Amino acid sequence: MLRLFVHYVLAGIMMTGAAMADSSIIVQSTTSTKNSGLYDYILPMVKADTGITVNVVAVGTGAAIRNAMNCDGDVLLVHSRKREDQFVADGYAKQRFDVMYNDFVIVGPASDPANIKGKQNAAEALTAIANTQSLFASRGDDSGTHSKEKSLWAAAGIDQAAASGQWYRETGSGMGATINAAVGMGGYTLTDRATWINFGNKADFDIVVEGDERLFNPYGVMLISSEKCPNVKAAEGQAFIDWLISDKGQAAIASYQIAGKPLFFPSAK
Amino acid sequence: MPNSLLPITAHQVSIIRKGRRLLNSLDLTITNPGITMIMGPNGAGKSLLLRCLHGLISSDEGEIHFGQKPMEAKIRYRQSMVFQSPTLLRRSVYANLAFVLKDRRMFDPAKIDHALNMVGLTHLATQSARLLSGGEKQRLVLARALLTDPDMLFLDEATSNLDPASTKIIEDILRKVSQASTKIIAITHDLGQAKRLADTIVFMHQGRVCEQTPSDAFFDQPISKEARAFLKGDLLL
């Protein structure tokens, strides 16, 4: 019995050792990218081309940046331009690389209580939602999507936080969980297009607002600074970034499609 | 060979719980080998006295000596005790005996075989001890108590729940053991058993010893009026 215990314990520890082999890196990234299925598509190619095993931790952009500042990762791939620039300015990364973009959309139920389907102006759509007090599910988790959403409310001149708990519902969860919540209560929500296309529980929901310039959603990738975090695997991390922004990587991102629709558009310069 | 734990002397021993003196300045001297039986009504303090002599509880007042030496915890290694309800490990008959010897680092299969044979349980050695009958259980407990060759054996109503056949087996063993120089001190409510086995009777009432008399004399003509009332069935606590 005891021997069996020891066996399991050793197996557990050895497993860890194997997993921590040198050619693996940790990428702090966002739930929206992970839920979109992009990583499942490109990481095998990365492995084949560079031999690097990429381990992705998916949390909100805010949490991803905080984890990166705690040195719990090698590469940061998120979508919140302002905070990415701050991250670089604070010296946690030497440089930010454009890697790809997609866009945000507002999705809502077929009944469309705020009557905004087909609108292009996101701020007007949000104003209509606020005026009709239609339910709106917000990430409320300090993520890139959440900060984008807050900037849109600001552009519409609405103090949505005052209605928190009434028609404005903050889930404090990831993208998928928030869409599930919106579907569950028949409300609107803001999501990145990739997660939406890949989402399995759409019910009678559809995109109601898209195409506004302000809904543009650029992704940036950064190698965490070895000066701040000596444990960073700089060579492997940079190799991963180089692959992403190479012609091959960019082509791979562009070729990821679901139901014939591309989810991300390459943007490396 | 004289028994090195004799004489036993208890001097002014008291046990006090919640203000009640359960043993009340008890004096007792046991000098003779053989079988001493403690009798008395329920609540007289018989079990407490036995536990006190075995060191399971310490007295609040008074002193106990074994063979002129003050009592110490190590004394228990040379004593054994059989409780009224047999406590057996959740293991086989054999393992129950082996446990005691292994714990004292004196494991010896021959000793276990001998003990099983003595109480007639050889054929049940591999069975779970918890599946034995009441009589078999108490015999196993007795075998376990005797495994360590104790100088002194305490029995607290060891045969009170047994049928006559089982009682006889145990009584025969006790007689043999006492002849081989183990001092036996037993509590019993069974007058017949006391007559059959006891060399001396110690009669207790209300936490004290009322009298200590050779068995024949006790049943013939008890000295104390409490013992006389007890034998007639008139004495209550």
Added chain:
Amino acid sequence: MNIYLDSLTTALQLIITADAVLLEIISLSLRVSLSALALSCIFGITLGTMLAIRSFRGRGVIISIVNAMMGLPPVVVGLIVYLHLSRSGPLGWMGLLYTPSAMIIAQIILITPIIIALTCQMIEDLHEDYRDLFASLSVSRLSAIKAYIIDARYSLLTVILAGFGRAISEVGAVIIVGGNIDHLTRVMTTTIALETSKGELALALALGAILLAMAMAVNLAATWLKHLAKRRAYA
């Protein structure tokens, strides 16, 4: 509600085809939870037994603390373990964050209080029975602890099962310290969380059904073992 039918079909499909990803996830779940369980049992059963048979000042306080710790939210445990194992935390140099070892540590913290508290209860009952005998035989403390654990082994099976149940079904702690990394730290529960967040509700439910089936199989085995023991009067 044909989602139940959907998920049942999905579950059967996954099992019948011995889906490679599913097998990997199940095997990691089992390895993590069994490792945590093994270590927790070594500490927990010993401590629980000692707590049951020794009387000392502050014993009541310790028992209350252990009982309270049984209700620790997994997320809090995950957060605490994260803060310690993070590169910027005191144990960051070990590089354990986002590894199965980190998940094992979190689960150990979660289930050890359960093992201690339940063991203590079981052994207390046995102690009631054995106390006089062991005192009479002058059994050493170490032998006594050993004897209690051996003789309570079938009752302790229930304790171990309770610990296993909590470990295998827990998600809040392992998703924080493991990171739900594909092929590395993705277990049954974090997969269920991920599939739910992808809106793949039928698949998530199917995985839940498989988890339930596993837990039931383990419990049935234990019940059967215990029944057997009872019939042979060892329990």
